[in-house]
Amino acid sequence: MWKHDTWVKPYLKQYKGLLITALLLGVLTTFCGGALMFTSGYTIDKSATHPFNILLIYPAIVITRAFGIGRPVFKYLERLLSHNWVLKVTSNLRTRLYQTVEQDAAFFKEKYQSGNLLGLLAEDIDHLQNLYLRTIFPTVVGLLLALIITVGIGYFDLRFGILIGILLLIEVLVAPLVSTAVEAARRSKQKVLKDQLYTQLTDNILGVHDWILAGRQTDFQSATTNTVKALNQSKLKSKHFRWRRDFSLQVVLGLMFLVLLIFTNLYFTGTQEQANYVAAFVLAIAPVGETIIPISQGFEEYPTYQDSVKRLNNLEPTIEQLPTQQHLALQDFQTLQLNHLQFEYDADSPILLTDFNQTIQRGQKVALIGPSGTGKTTLLQLINGDLAPQQGQVTLNQIPVRALKTEQQQLFSFLNQQPFLFNTTIMNNVRLGNEHKTDAQVKAALDAVHLTPLIEQLPNGYETSVQEAGARFSGGEQQRITLARILLQDAPIVLLDEPTVGLDPITENKLLDTIFDVLHDKTIFWVTHHLQGINHVDQVIFLANGQIEMQGQPQKLMRENQHFQELYRMDQGDF
Structure with a gap:
């Protein structure tokens, strides 16, 4: 030893x-x-x-x-x-x-x-x-x-x-x-x-x-x-x-x-x-x-x-092998490409993605749906460079995303199922997105996600503590606070990993309307488990067995694709 x-x-x-x-x-x-x-x-x-x-x-x-x-x-x-x-x-x-x-x-x-x-x-x-x-x-x-x-x-x-x-x-x-x-x-x-x-x-x-x-x-x-x-x-x-x-x-x-x-x-x-x-x-x-x-x-x-x-000597972190880092100005980003991606976690695990191809233009909104365990969340981790595919490449403006790791926080925002709120004030939690923003800009972000009336009714207003893990607020309110944080971060690409799980249908609908309203100018890749609010996106991708089973505009799929129609009826509870 x-x-x-x-x-x-x-x-x-x-x-x-x-x-x-x-x-x-x-x-x-x-x-x-x-x-x-x-x-x-x-x-x-x-x-x-x-x-x-x-x-x-x-x-x-x-x-x-x-x-x-x-x-x-x-x-x-x-x-x-x-x-x-x-x-x-x-x-x-x-x-x-x-x-x-x-x-x-x-x-x-x-x-x-x-x-x-x-x-x-x-x-x-x-x-x-x-x-x-x-x-x-x-x-x-x-x-x-x-x-x-x-x-x-x-x-x-x-x-x-x-x-x-x-x-x-x-x-x-x-x-x-x-x-x-x-x-x-x-x-x-x-x-x-x-x-x-x-x-x-x-x-x-x-x-x-x-x-x-x-x-x-x-x-x-x-x-x-x-x-x-x-x-x-x-x-x-x-x-x-x-x-x-x-x-x-x-x-x-x-x-x-x-x-x-x-x-x-x-x-x-x-x-x-x-x-x-x-x-x-x-x-x-x-x-x-x-x-x-x-x-x-x-x-x-x-x-x-x-x-x-x-135990401490066994804690040596995995040394991440990254290519030479490059620079991409935020205003210059135009295209996100996923080129022939293949990914598996190890040799004993099933292949999650096989020859996955997609090109997403700046400002486009894409929804990714499919059964559990098909690699939807894994795909988000490949997109922002946290994982490296065994084959293929993710690029921004033809630059490998792994060559932009030093700029990851400026390029990508992430909203998942259970965003973490720290046991501090509302202002501090939102400012985590960008510590250089002024109080006025933080309040503007909170106003954009429709939290101003609620906050102004609180005894301490914007200085109210969210309590441990955000316990002071409901699930939908916690997501809105995190959404304000994303607005403050102002990254051009936003990754949504089932952000409305566990919310009731009314709250879910209102939150989705807010998300796509305040992020209207962002490129969004949205992983979702059902079709609520699917009309907000430009493209729907249905992933099954590591491959794209169907893809298209939601309105067109509703008119022409029988499988999509069946999925929609099941999602609405109409059997």
């Missing part, structure tokens, strides 16, 4: 100077803590001998003060630099994550459930942040301290140095590795349960109206109960394990005190002056314990970090 990692190692290298400084400050913090206890112990022992002059212990008092001041100062600097380092890294990680998701949004929507995607965005970067703060920093500092202490005591006696080194390794390496082994499966299970909980909560929130309409409020409330219960039980087991582990680590720390007590009594009790160092050596180990005991907690969470690193 780490060999091919591109989410952790690059940032360790990028900010290595800041990282090394933070680690050294961590070592100095614990060193000052140990030195503070050492000099304090010496001062206490020395004072107990009743020195005849205060000057005999004054240097020790001064040094104690120095280390007492040094410890919080170094601790503050270490926290400042380490958190600065982590914030720099995680800022880059979050930026990269959102850019990755943005570049391949369709891929993520198909591969991840909403709950899993929320877990990915909400937790994985935080896990990497904890990887640095709870695992990498304490472990490196702990190993450095273990090395210093082992070498220091080994200088006096190799046997005691080795014994202290073994006890320190138990604290710094053995206990953390045991914690990882014991907690790995449990932590992985907790991660899975959390992802399930995200997914269940997402389903419940998005489907709350269906629960209520079905009269199953109790089921709605208990839908996540089993998952929460299993998660809490697993967390409780982890808590009990941590208590037993931390108690064992305190026992090992007590053994270190005992070993140091024996060591100092063997080597520092020959004279009264040497005896002053007994308490100093023993007490100096206390701050070290505060530093190394939390290492096990960081290692225990490693499986979670590992899972996050794997």
Whole structure:
């Protein structure tokens, strides 16, 4: 996993100077803590001998003060630099994550459930942040301290140095590795349960109206109960394990005190002056314990970090191979051509389009109808360049549409079945179409789609919040707000993907009249599932089995094409 990692190692290298400084400050913090206890112990022992002059212990008092001041100062600097380092890294990680998701949004929507995607965005970067703060920093500092202490005591006696080194390794390496082994499966299970909980909560929130309409409020409330219960039980087991582990680590720390007590009594009790160092050596180990005991907690969470690193490293976006980009002035657009298009999503999927040909002149309105699954929406994605056909080409003025990707937002507007409205004001939602337009132009667009009377009746008028996902307004009103956004965008080509689905016939008729009225000068390619409002278009294309089954002006098809007449009667409910 780490060999091919591109989410952790690059940032360790990028900010290595800041990282090394933070680690050294961590070592100095614990060193000052140990030195503070050492000099304090010496001062206490020395004072107990009743020195005849205060000057005999004054240097020790001064040094104690120095280390007492040094410890919080170094601790503050270490926290400042380490958190600065982590914030720099995680800022880059979050930026990269959102850019990755943005570049391949369709891929993520198909591969991840909403709950899993929320877990990915909400937790994985935080896990990497904890990887640095709870695992990498304490472990490196702990190993450095273990090395210093082992070498220091080994200088006096190799046997005691080795014994202290073994006890320190138990604290710094053995206990953390045991914690990882014991907690790995449990932590992985907790991660899975959390992802399930995200997914269940997402389903419940998005489907709350269906629960209520079905009269199953109790089921709605208990839908996540089993998952929460299993998660809490697993967390409780982890808590009990941590208590037993931390108690064992305190026992090992007590053994270190005992070993140091024996060591100092063997080597520092020959004279009264040497005896002053007994308490100093023993007490100096206390701050070290505060530093190394939390290492096990960081290692225990490693499986979670590992899972996050794997998920993030699997997020590399699909690299889109685009031709050399060209320029097309909006006023120069005249012809949209679909030349011999053939498309399939992969080798195992059926061919959706076969030798599809069409030429659409500027200002023409085309309706595309046909059974579900025949590739109508796919054709819209081919037209605006989001998908590339296996054969054939889509061109604007003979320029491949994929060579105009940098100008896609200026050339194409899109209105689909469920346009998204953000939880902000009406003005902000419409201005999304073109942020450079004035308030007057935004209001003019809203007036064009016949929303002015409604908006002016609202308490906050144009500054009214549409609420989450546009919940403040009905489906038809949401579509009109989005239509105003399209007007403000003022792109020459408008792609409509069944924008009236779910609306009642009266609202649908009024919305279609508005759409084709305000977009009268635009080139429109309209995917629809039935023939309501078909009189608004110049051409109707019926797509079946990847090919054009019939095509023509709607009025002519109504007069001359029996199949079209049957479809119209079925659409009107006249069997």
